[in-house]
Amino acid sequence: MYNVDLATDTLAADNGALAINCSWGADDNTGSDYISVLADTYVWDNQQIYVVAAGNSGTAAGSINSPASAKNVIAVGSVNNGTLALEFDSSEGPTRDGRQKPDIYAPGRWVTSADASNLNGSVDMGGTSMATAHVTGFLATLLGHYTDFQRRPALAKAYIMATAQRKSWLSQRIGVLNSYNAHWSTTNAHAYWSWHDDPRPYSYVYFDLDGVPSGVAEMHVVLTWIEPECLVGDYYTVYNDVDLYVDHGKNDGELGEWSSTSAYDNVEYVKIINPPAGNYRIKARKYSALTDYRIGCAVWYTFSAEVPTAPSNFSHSSNSTGGITWTWNDNSNSEDGFRGYDATDHLVWTTSENTACYTEPNLSVNTQYTRYVRAFNANGDSNPSNSHAAYTSIETPSGITFGNITNSGICVRSADTPTGLNRGSSGLIICNTTEGADSGWKQDNDFWSSSSLLVNTQYGFRAKARNGDGDETDCCATAFRFTLANAPGAAPFTHITRIGIQVNWTSHANPAGTEYLCENVTRGTASGWTTKTYWNDAGLSCETQYRYLVKARNGDGVETESVDLGFQSTLPPPPIIYVDKEAVAGANDGSSWDDAFINLQDALDAALYGDEIRVGKGTYKPDPSSPADPAEATFQLVRGAILKGGYAGYGATDPDARDPNIYETILSGDLAGNDIEVTYPLDFLNDPCRMDNCYHVLNGSGADPNTILDGFTITGGNANGDWRLGHDKGGGIFACDVSVANCIFHGNSAVEGGGIFESDGPVTNCFFYGNSAAEQGGAIYWSGGPATNCTFSGNTATGGGGIFVNFGPMTNCTFRSNTAISGGGILISFGSMTCGTFSGNSAAEEGGGIYWSAAPLTNCIFSGNKAASYGGGIYRNDGPLTNCTFSGNAAAGQGGGIYWSSDTIINCILWDNLRDADGAFGGPFMDESAQIRFSEEGKIIYCCVPGGTGNLEGLGNIDEEPLFVKPGYWNRNYTLNDPNDDFWVEGDYHLQSIGWRWNAAYHRWDFDEVTSRCIDAGNPGFTLREELLSVPLDPGNIWGENLRINMGAYGGTGEASMPPHGWALRADLTNDGIVNLEDFAHQAHDWLKTDAKLPGDLNRDKTINILDLALLMQEWLREIPGRN
Known part of the structure; x- marks a missing residue:
């Protein structure tokens, strides 16, 4: 209720209400605020009883609210319903002018009340508002029985205060409302009340209390009065000072035998212990009076001989x-x-x-x-x-115990049996939380079977108990179990080949996700647990019978019995199919070299999965007579077939002799046989002599990695057709998921993927040269499989002269003299590369070697690569570079070695790379920005790089000539002023050493007159990997010792140079030639970290601890002469 409501709400007064409940209020303890003055006015003018909640602002002194602070109202505080202790939030007086409030207390903790939001409901609420309703309700019954209290608010207030139940902790006022004392016991003559309604301020008003009996233990006398309201804002709200005097024998003395003389309150209270029997005079004495007032007086006494009232x-x-x-x-x-x-x-x-x-x-x-x-x-x-x-309570079940479990039911009970399940309303209930079903309350702990469940499905169970009164415990933790899986059902075998069988079974109503294990009993192998209902059992022997069993398991790992699927044999061994164009005199059925097919396509038509086709030397072309467009002629590879070229073939002394280099087997797309050499490979696509070539020499659609192409030269494919039909892709091979080995791709062209389009199978020992793409991928467009020991040379494209988008790992691959507008060697590489070489590649714009590498590169050499814009070696590197060498790379713009690197470069050498290579800005320059441009701080460590102590400063970097055995160089071709005809002469990037150095020219260990600072200067936390601890010529390490991994492309390999004794210190983390506090600080920075390749991890066990500190202390203050 707000101020305006109290000011305008005259409904209670107009309708003659005797007692008004006010369960509301505002923060103000003065008693002279607008709301309190209005309340006092209504009490005085209408002689109504206003019962007001004290507020819920806490028990601190002065926390009483308005209008409970008004002088004429009855202010009500709250106590606990049971203990009658003061509630923690019940507001307390005094008021600002020192008046004691509240006037009475009543129970107010969790009282059931009508619910305002639900007319048919109730709600438990707490606070002084609930206590106030108790007092108002009591007064309503009191006023109904005793008319003396009607229209006498001062008397009603005095009476409930005198009869209150007194508690020692209620220090502010007299006590707690006691309806028994104040109402129902009045016939016991314990109470007395009287009043004075004449409002004039008499000097004395007398009340005679006659016949107080003997044996009274306590007599409580309360005198109150009401008076007109004060002015808003007055400090003192009580205008009249009336004192209370009590005399035995009606003594009319001035002071009285017992008295209460409060100066500022309108309540006076006297407690008389063991009062004498007889008559008493109670006197209200006016000390000072400014206005009229009306008095109420009440007395309550108890007898000392009384037994207590019954609880x-x-x-x-x-x-x-x-x-x-x-x-x-x-x-x-x-x-x-x-x-x-x-x-x-x-x-x-x-x-x-x-x-x-x-x-x-x-x-x-x-x-x-x-x-x-x-x-x-x-x-x-x-x-x-x-x-x-x-x-008393019953025990909460501690958990769940499971009994028999089937594929449709689970037996469950409580892990322990609560006490007294057969007493009263006691019981135990098991709940299936997944289904919402339960056992019902039962008075035993026998197993309950939760039935009609789904196969191999997880269900949750929990239990709770109740005592004899039906009071329930909490539930125990939910426990989960799967029903059993069904044993699989048998199904026919399919996809039976010479080397494989697809074993099938049915789920037998098991849900998706059920796991199965199929066993080849004959071979002793198994599928491993799988959610599939089949197993492709491969690598089998031809014409062999195998027996299979299968079983299932549920989500808890409980297995079914094995089901016998029976026996199945693989097909007989495949015949070898022979192809030789010279065998014209034979039967030409492919059964032998003498009767070989003379056309490769005939052999492909006859081949099945797993068949091997052997092709003799010579040139083979697709048959242009079948398709409407002769250019659509192609060799369609057979899934799972093995094609091998390079045989001596028909007429040879040993026709099975095989050497693809000697007995070259060529698969050609030059259907007319009129191709001529073209100087610039990008001219292939529109060369008039090649317009009638086939689009794809081979088509690998539908093949898989078990399909093998081995020992062929693929040439003359020209994919210049309709892009909607895929005829612009893959001049050599289209959609190649096959395994390609020992092949040469030469002179193929396409819009995308001159040599191969979409290669997802492994490519091994292959040579790609002179292929071209008008757009991307001169040699390969999209390489997803591993590439090993392959060379890409002289390929050309707009993007990615060698490869466009590489996802597969590459090992020992070389990219040499490839050209493109962007990415001379590779455009976009996401696959790791190990021991790779990029040499003499060029880009008309960015990325001579690689345009955007986002994968790890390890032990790679970038030399002599050129970019007309940025990034001679690499343009944008987002993958880690480890033990790589960048030398002699050039860019007309910035970053001759690398332009922009965001990942760590470690153990690398970047030396003699050029920027401003065309001299447009006064170059060329070999400063630090020529080696690498735009590198995130701290990302280059343990590298040899010009400026390694400047802007490129990083831990362990050095700035000294690496002393390569023979650095590569640009040959000017006798035209010093024309860089266009310059060519790169490759070098030898092994590091010179007085100890031991691998001589690549003679394949032996050798030594030099100087030693490179890059030897044993790599990250001390790296393992040596494949670096030798001693060379065969020096098993006792007389001439050298190996302490740390080398920098550069041969670091960590078997060809790493070994320094002489005393060349390096293992604990010299800063590479400054001495082990001191700087090295200790770097080791301490990573103390107790667990990670590979931390510099301070001197024993290389992937953690830095006391063992590493001990190794550092062994070399403490040791120094390499001449390093500082």
Whole structure:
């Protein structure tokens, strides 16, 4: 309710309400705020009783709210329903001018009230608003029975205060509302009340209290008055000072025998202990009066010989497995304590006065106990309360135990049996939380079968118990189990070949995700657990019978019995199919060299999965007579077939002799046989002599990696056709998922992928040269499989002269003299590369060697690559570079070696790379920006690079001539002013050493007159990998020792140079020639880190700890002469 509501709401006054409940308020303790003044006005003008909530601002002094701070209202505080202790949030006085508030207390904790949001419901609420409703409700019954209190708010206030139940902790005011004292016991002559309605300020007003009997223990006298409202903002709100005097024998003395003389309050209170019997005069003496006032006076007394009033509403509030908390209403002011009795009237427990609850300990689990309570004092016990029975709590189940499990049911019970399941309403219930089903309450712990469940499906179960009163425990933790899987069903074998069988089975109603294991009993192998319902058992022997078993398991790993799928044999061994164009005199059925097919396509038509086709030397072309467009003629590879070329073939002494270099087998797309050499490979596509060539020499659509192409030269493919039909892709091979080995791709052209389009199978020992693409991928467009020991030379494209987009790992591959506008060697590489060489590649714009590498490059050499813009070696590197050498690369712009690197470069050499190679800006230059341009700080460590102590400073970097055995160089071709005809002469990038150095020319270990600083200068935390600890010529390491990995492309390999003794220190983390505090600081920075290749990990066990510190201390302050 707001100010305006109180100012305009006259409904209660207009309708003659006697008592008005005000469960609302605002923050103000003055009593002279606008709301309080209005409340005082209504009380005075209408003689109505306003019962006001004190507020819920906490028990701090002065926290009383408005209008509870008004002088004429009855302010109500809140106590606990059972213990009658002051509630933690009940607001307290005094008011600003020192008046004691609240005037009365009542229970206010979790009181059931009508629910404003649900007209048919109720809600438990707490606070002084609930306590106020108790007081107002009591006053309504009091006013209905005793008309004396009607229209006399001062009398009603005095009366409920005099009859209140007193509690020592309620220090602000007299006590807690006691309806028994104030109403129902009035016939016992414990109460007296009187009033004075004449508002004039008399000097004295007398009240005669006659016949106080003997034996009274306490007599409580309360005098209150109401008066007109004060002015808004007044500091003192009470205008009249009326004092209370009580005299025995109607003594009319000035001071009285007992008195209360508060100066600022409109309540006076006297407590008389053991008052004498007889008559008393109560006198209201005006000390000062500014306005009219009306007085109310009330008296309540108790007899010393009285036994306490009986407790009521005996019940229990909570319980545990070993105790019950009993509660009751304390209706007495004179008890010394309370006693609890059992059903046989035996005393069980005793507790102190002013309590309304007791927790009885040491009881048995889930056992019923009956109790009642009596109050007692020196005069005896009260009447008994009502009797009440309650059970202690039952144990919460600790978990779930599973019994028999089938494919449609799970048996479950509690892991332990709670006590007394057969008592009262006790019981146990098991719940299937997945389905929402349960066992129902049962009074035993036998297994419950949760049935009609799904096969191999997980279900959750939990249990809870209830005691004899039906009070339930919490549920135990949910436990999960799968039903069993069904055993698989048998199905026919399919895809039977000479080397493989597809074994099939049915799920037999098992759900998706069920795992199966198929076993080849004959061979002793298995599929491994799989969710598939088939297994392609490969690598079998020809014409051999195999027996198979299969079983399933559920999600808990419980397996079914194995099902026997029976026996199946592989096909007989394949015949070798022979092809030789010279065998014209034979039967030409492919059965032997003498009767070989003379056309390769005939052999392909006859081949099955796993067949081997051997092709003799010579040139073979697709048959142009079949397709409407002769250029669509192609060799269609057969899935799983093995094609081998390079045989001596028909007419040879040993026709099975095989050497592709001697007995070259050529697959040609030059259908007319009129191709001529073209100077610039990009002219292939539109060369008039090649316009009638086939689009694809071979078509690998539908093949798989078991399809093998080995020992052929593929040439003359010209994919210049309709892009919608794929005729612009893959001049050599289209859609190649086959395994390609020992092949040469030469003179093929396409818009995309001159040599191969989409190669996802392995490519091994192949040579790609002179292929071209008008757009991307001169040799290969999209390489997804591994490439090993391959060479890409002289290929040309707009993007990616060698390869466009590489995803597969590459090992020992060489890219030489490839050209493109972007990415002379590779355009976009996501596959790792190990021991690769990029030499003499060029780009008309960016990336002479590679345009954007996002994969690890290890032990690679980039030399003599050129870019007319940026990045002679690499344009944009986003993958780690480890043990690589960049030398002699050039860019007309920035970054002769590398332009832009975001990942770590470690153990590498970047030397003699050029920027401004065409001299447009005064170059060429070999400074640090010529080696690498735009590198994130700290990403270059343990590298040999000009400027390694400047902008490229990083841990362990050095700036000294690497001393290659024979650096490569640009040959000017006798035209110093024309760089267009320059060519790169490759060098030898092994490092010179006085100790040992591998001589690549003579394949032996040798030595030099100088030693490179790059030897044993790599990251000390790296293992030596394949570096030798000693060479065969020096097994005792007389001439050298190997402590650390080398920098450069041969570091970590078997060809790494070995330094002489005393050349390096393992613990010299900074590469400055001495082990000191700087090295210790770097090791301490990574202390206890667990990671590979940390520089301070001197014993290389992937963690830095005391063992590494000990190795550093072994070399402490040791120094290499001449390094500083």
